[in-house]
Amino acid sequence: MKIAVCVNHVPDTAAKINISSDGKSIDNTGVTYVVNPYDEFAIEEALKTKEKFGGDTIAISLGNESNKETLRKALAMGIDNAVLLKTEEYYDSLSVAKALAAEIKAQNSGLVFFGKQSVDFDNSIVGQLTAELLNYNCVSVVVEFELKENKIIADREIEGGKEVVETLLPAVITTQKGLNDPRYASLKGIMAAKKKVIEEKTLAKPNNFTEVIGMKKPAPKQPGKIIGTDSSAVPELVRLLREEAKVI
Amino acid sequence: MFIGVDYFNIESLLNEEERMVRDSVRLFVTEQVLPIIENHYQESIFPLSIVQKLGELGLLGITFPQKYGCAEMNNVTYGLAMQELERGDSGFRSFCSVQSSLVMYPIFTFGSQEQKDFWLPKLATGEKIGCFGLTEPDYGSNPGGMMTKAEKVENGFILNGAKMWITNGTISDIAVVWAKLDGEIKGFLVEKGIKGFSAPEMKGKHSLRASVTSELILEDVFIPEKNILPKSKGLKSPLMCLNQARYGIAWGVVGSMMACYDSALNYAKTRIQFEKPIASFQLIQQKLVFMLSEITKAQLLNLQLGRLKDRGEVTHAQISLAKRNNCEMALEVARTAREILGANGILSEYPVMRHSANLESVKTYEGTHEMHTLIIGEDITGISAFE
Ligand SMILES: Cc1cc2nc3c(=O)[nH]c(=O)nc-3n(C[C@H](O)[C@H](O)[C@H](O)COP(=O)(O)OP(=O)(O)OC[C@H]3O[C@@H](n4cnc5c(N)ncnc54)[C@H](O)[C@@H]3O)c2cc1C
Ligand SMILES: Cc1cc2nc3c(=O)[nH]c(=O)nc-3n(C[C@H](O)[C@H](O)[C@H](O)COP(=O)(O)OP(=O)(O)OC[C@H]3O[C@@H](n4cnc5c(N)ncnc54)[C@H](O)[C@@H]3O)c2cc1C
Numbered sequence: 001m002k003i004a005v006c007v008n009h010v011p012d013t014a015a016k017i018n019i020s021s022d023g024k025s026i027d028n029t030g031v032t033y034v035v036n037p038y039d040e041f042a043i044e045e046a047l048k049t050k051e052k053f054g055g056d057t058i059a060i061s062l063g064n065e066s067n068k069e070t071l072r073k074a075l076a077m078g079i080d081n082a083v084l085l086k087t088e089e090y091y092d093s094l095s096v097a098k099a100l101a102a103e104i105k106a107q108n109s110g111l112v113f114f115g116k117q118s119v120d121f122d123n124s125i126v127g128q129l130t131a132e133l134l135n136y137n138c139v140s141v142v143v144e145f146e147l148k149e150n151k152i153i154a155d156r157e158i159e160g161g162k163e164v165v166e167t168l169l170p171a172v173i174t175t176q177k178g179l180n181d182p183r184y185a186s187l188k189g190i191m192a193a194k195k196k197v198i199e200e201k202t203l204a205k206p207n208n209f210t211e212v213i214g215m216k217k218p219a220p221k222q223p224g225k226i227i228g229t230d231s232s233a234v235p236e237l238v239r240l241l242r243e244e245a246k247v248i
Numbered sequence: 249m250f251i252g253v254d255y256f257n258i259e260s261l262l263n264e265e266e267r268m269v270r271d272s273v274r275l276f277v278t279e280q281v282l283p284i285i286e287n288h289y290q291e292s293i294f295p296l297s298i299v300q301k302l303g304e305l306g307l308l309g310i311t312f313p314q315k316y317g318c319a320e321m322n323n324v325t326y327g328l329a330m331q332e333l334e335r336g337d338s339g340f341r342s343f344c345s346v347q348s349s350l351v352m353y354p355i356f357t358f359g360s361q362e363q364k365d366f367w368l369p370k371l372a373t374g375e376k377i378g379c380f381g382l383t384e385p386d387y388g389s390n391p392g393g394m395m396t397k398a399e400k401v402e403n404g405f406i407l408n409g410a411k412m413w414i415t416n417g418t419i420s421d422i423a424v425v426w427a428k429l430d431g432e433i434k435g436f437l438v439e440k441g442i443k444g445f446s447a448p449e450m451k452g453k454h455s456l457r458a459s460v461t462s463e464l465i466l467e468d469v470f471i472p473e474k475n476i477l478p479k480s481k482g483l484k485s486p487l488m489c490l491n492q493a494r495y496g497i498a499w500g501v502v503g504s505m506m507a508c509y510d511s512a513l514n515y516a517k518t519r520i521q522f523e524k525p526i527a528s529f530q531l532i533q534q535k536l537v538f539m540l541s542e543i544t545k546a547q548l549l550n551l552q553l554g555r556l557k558d559r560g561e562v563t564h565a566q567i568s569l570a571k572r573n574n575c576e577m578a579l580e581v582a583r584t585a586r587e588i589l590g591a592n593g594i595l596s597e598y599p600v601m602r603h604s605a606n607l608e609s610v611k612t613y614e615g616t617h618e619m620h621t622l623i624i625g626e627d628i629t630g631i632s633a634f635e
Contacts, residue, residue: 012251014251015251032251069264072264072268073268076268076272184272184275184276184305185268185272186272186304186305186306186319187269187272187305187306187307187310187319187321187325187329188306188314188319189306190265190268190269190272190319190321191265191314191319191320191321193268194264194265
């Protein structure tokens with residue numbers, strides 16, 4: 001079995017994000033990029049599946065030269081091979097899914113893991129689109145995954161509980177926090193990753209259906225106010241929560 | 249995730265695998281060490297369960313050959329790993345320093361092939377733990393005067409003596425013990441449980457509380473012939489080990505400094521006194537700038553030290569200079585952070601008092617601050633002030 005994991009290279013959630021002078025992209029100065037946190041669950045699940053059933057794992061990332069860092073991390077965690085779909089262009093979600101679907105098809109992979117969303121643009125859609133384009137089954141927001149021959153049983157996180165879903169391979173699984181504890185890249189893994197080659201494939205221009213025309217920062221937080229320091233302030237607090245904040 | 253302190257973009261001087269290792273250890277410390285450390289420190293226990301994890305990650309004997317199960321990475325990587333571990337706690341870094349530089353190094357350097365093949369892979373995974381016994385109750389800064397003696401007997405040696413202040417002693421499977429054989433210092437591998445050998449833990453420490461410190465007591469202990477380190481020769485051998493460990497300490501304390509600075513900076517920005525954040529006061533800014541300057545200088549010192557070591561060009565006096573400077577400054581940085589935090593600085597809710605107390609040991613072990621002054625002094629004047 002060939003197991004694919006699609007991984008994205010995103011700004012560290014701890015990084016302070018500024019908008020660049022064109023008004024529609026991120027200013028990258030001083031911003032460190034990391035493996036998309038949800039994709040780490042995808043990598044771990046791919047590795048666990050391989051350890052259980054054998055097979056071959058491949059990580060695929062779409063982006064520029066710097067995405068290699070994320071692919072290298074996947075290799076260091078234990079993924080066997082890596083492909084960079086190289087582009088400097090902006091790809092909207094559908095364009096990303098089309099490029100990934102083509103690569104997954106070329107790799108002949110019947111089980112594909114994605115993070116449930118990418119924390120850079122938060123569209124939460126690429127996994128599902130890719131499944132549709134490939135005509136694969138798809139289970140999203142998975143917190144428990146089990147494979148029995150070609151049958152998948154997966155728990156999905158839903159509001160207030162879990163939904164248990166059964167489907168068949170070939171399939172796309174999008175992973176949620178709680179599915180597993182991603183392993184650390186060990187020093188030996190990092191050494192081994194150094195020797196592996198990241199295959200590069202240059203992409204043609206995308207045919208986007210959406211375009212980013214601007215970025216805005218959220219309005220600055222209003223300063224807090226202290227209405228008292230003991231229990232005598234409770235009635236006022238309740239009144240404000242009800243009438244001003246309208247949360248109770 | 250902790251993003252580190254890097255005012256001079258030293259990041260750009262590291263290669264990809266050096267950065268990857270640093271980030272991996274940083275994450276490990278954030279997730280596995282920081283949540284448990286305060287409690288272990290207060291209770292004065294070393295979390296033994298972490299040893300296997302350190303082994304899995306590859307942090308035990310980073311620089312040794314792959315054939316012994318090690319990562320065979322460079323010294324800069326080793327340094328960065330020690331830095332990140334010590335951001336967690338000096339006790340964890342001490343564990344790794346001892347296992348790697350004071351146990352695996354002497355076995356690798358002075359051991360027989362048989363000793364290497366048997367011990368190194370087990371020490372690398374953490375299946376076995378080791379310690380290094382040089383210091384004695386009456387011989388600290390002048391280990392050359394040690395009283396522990398080995399006597400040649402049929403098929404081996406008889407060891408007698410006592411060691412003190414030995415990190416990991418009580419939890420060790422193997423002790424590298426230095427003793428005089430016909431007046432010459434030699435290394436011996438003393439295995440746990442052997443007759444006449446005990447390693448009681450020392451109690452009452454106010455520093456390095458999450459690290460095990462022990463006595464080693466040797467009363468007519470028979471050591472088989474195969475357990476002498478055949479290539480060890482005189483005081484120079486243990487001093488070579490100390491050089492490795494001191495190198496790791498010079499890096500490690502930068503981790504303590506980062507933790508303290510990070511804590512103090514965040515505190516200063518949010519603590520309001522006189523209706524302003526205390527970060528707005530000149531005296532506080534001066535303290536923060538002092539801390540950042542010392543961190544930056546120590547980082548650059550370490551990186552060049554590591555590059556020299558990787559090229560095989562480093563001198564012992566250069567290592568002494570880095571150990572001496574960085575430990576002293578780390579202690580100053582920790583104390584300054586404590587000042588900025590006011591009374592909160594003494595609480596276990598913040599890491600600064602723990603680091604500050606730890607660094608008192610770190611400044612003293614592996615050669616005291618004064619002894620490193622004298623080592624450098626001798627190097628530049630050609631005159632020894634201590635021999
Ligand atoms: C927590 C901890 C862990 C340790 N772990 C280990 C270990 O694993 N293995 C091991 O072998 N040892 C270990 N040590 C011992 C450590 O290396 C010694 O404490 C250190 O070498 C100093 O020796 P001492 O404490 O006997 O001090 P002393 O040598 O008695 O020194 C006392 C003071 O006198 C000063 N002094 C001494 N000689 C001179 C001189 N000629 N000129 C000027 N000043 C001088 C010293 O600088 C110091 O300030 C550990 C110590 C601690 C605290
Ligand atoms: C063990 C212990 C016992 C104590 N016992 C008592 C007690 O019995 N009764 C009692 O009333 N209090 C007690 N205290 C409180 C103690 O007096 C306060 O901790 C002290 O006054 C400092 O206040 P703070 O901790 O809030 O620090 P902060 O006032 O928040 O100060 C934080 C830092 O900012 C600096 N700073 C503040 N303002 C300025 C400024 N304008 N310019 C420059 N720097 C500034 C401070 O010097 C310090 O470095 C105790 C404290 C401790 C640790």
